[in-house]
Amino acid sequence: MKNYNTDKIRNVVIIGGTRSGKTTLSEAMLFEGKVIDRRGTVEGKTTVSDNTGVEQLYQRSIYSTPLYAEFMDHKINFIDTPGADDYIGGVISALNVCDSAIMTINAGQGVEVGTEIMGRYAEEHKMPMIIAVNQLDTDKANWDNTIDSLRQAFGGKPTIFQFPVNPGIEFNAFVDVLKMKMYKFSGEDGNYEVCDIPGDLNGKAEDMRASLMEMAAESDEALMEKFFDAGELSDEEMHIGLTIGFVNGTLYPIFTISGKKDIGVQRLMEFITEVA
Numbered sequence: 001m002k003n004y005n006t007d008k009i010r011n012v013v014i015i016g017g018t019r020s021g022k023t024t025l026s027e028a029m030l031f032e033g034k035v036i037d038r039r040g041t042v043e044g045k046t047t048v049s050d051n052t053g054v055e056q057l058y059q060r061s062i063y064s065t066p067l068y069a070e071f072m073d074h075k076i077n078f079i080d081t082p083g084a085d086d087y088i089g090g091v092i093s094a095l096n097v098c099d100s101a102i103m104t105i106n107a108g109q110g111v112e113v114g115t116e117i118m119g120r121y122a123e124e125h126k127m128p129m130i131i132a133v134n135q136l137d138t139d140k141a142n143w144d145n146t147i148d149s150l151r152q153a154f155g156g157k158p159t160i161f162q163f164p165v166n167p168g169i170e171f172n173a174f175v176d177v178l179k180m181k182m183y184k185f186s187g188e189d190g191n192y193e194v195c196d197i198p199g200d201l202n203g204k205a206e207d208m209r210a211s212l213m214e215m216a217a218e219s220d221e222a223l224m225e226k227f228f229d230a231g232e233l234s235d236e237e238m239h240i241g242l243t244i245g246f247v248n249g250t251l252y253p254i255f256t257i258s259g260k261k262d263i264g265v266q267r268l269m270e271f272i273t274e275v276a
Contacts, residue, residue, distance in 0.1 A: 064081045066078075131150065180197065
């Protein structure tokens, strides 16, 4: 592994309730960073982070595990943490040494008690937070209910950066509102093609992008003035405004993923290198 300047290093903690897919996401990030060439599973007792006998016996994380991945000329240090509040000490320790957090949400359950507990600790640590709506590939996945529960729990901070095209067992595509493109996946190895947004989804994407532009403008006085004068912001200005909002904790970007099928993980890691 090569040496990295500090501006090329990201330190991220993965938090969330029990069974929200933190370890499975960690495994996909290791795979995308080419640390491993084959992803393990919690059920198969073959993941890198759940490596103790007791974790494999109960098939859940008990210890916080530091990991890393090299991606897009950056080193991403990340910590897979337990979801059960019995082991909250490990989560708090991880929050103390990281710069931002990824909160995983089970798309079949939405916000749970564990989600709110972890979110509260992240807010107490003034931790910028990305929300990764995970397990969108299951038959119980419900995007709308999940978004509603996030807004009930965290108010206006959860902000949609992506939305799924076909949540459920056939899930293989999402629309990225920042890029204004659709990402369509084939297989379970992270392979995808970038496509134009289908006509029936274009209006929805445009509306969401307009909302993002407003949030970007609200994060900075100069951007707000520009937005009022010109009626819009450039892509670069949007990036600046959304970064300010993220770092200040006024917005939580929402990403759509399936850690199990490695859908959306590369785009999530790309965002981490750019912003987190």
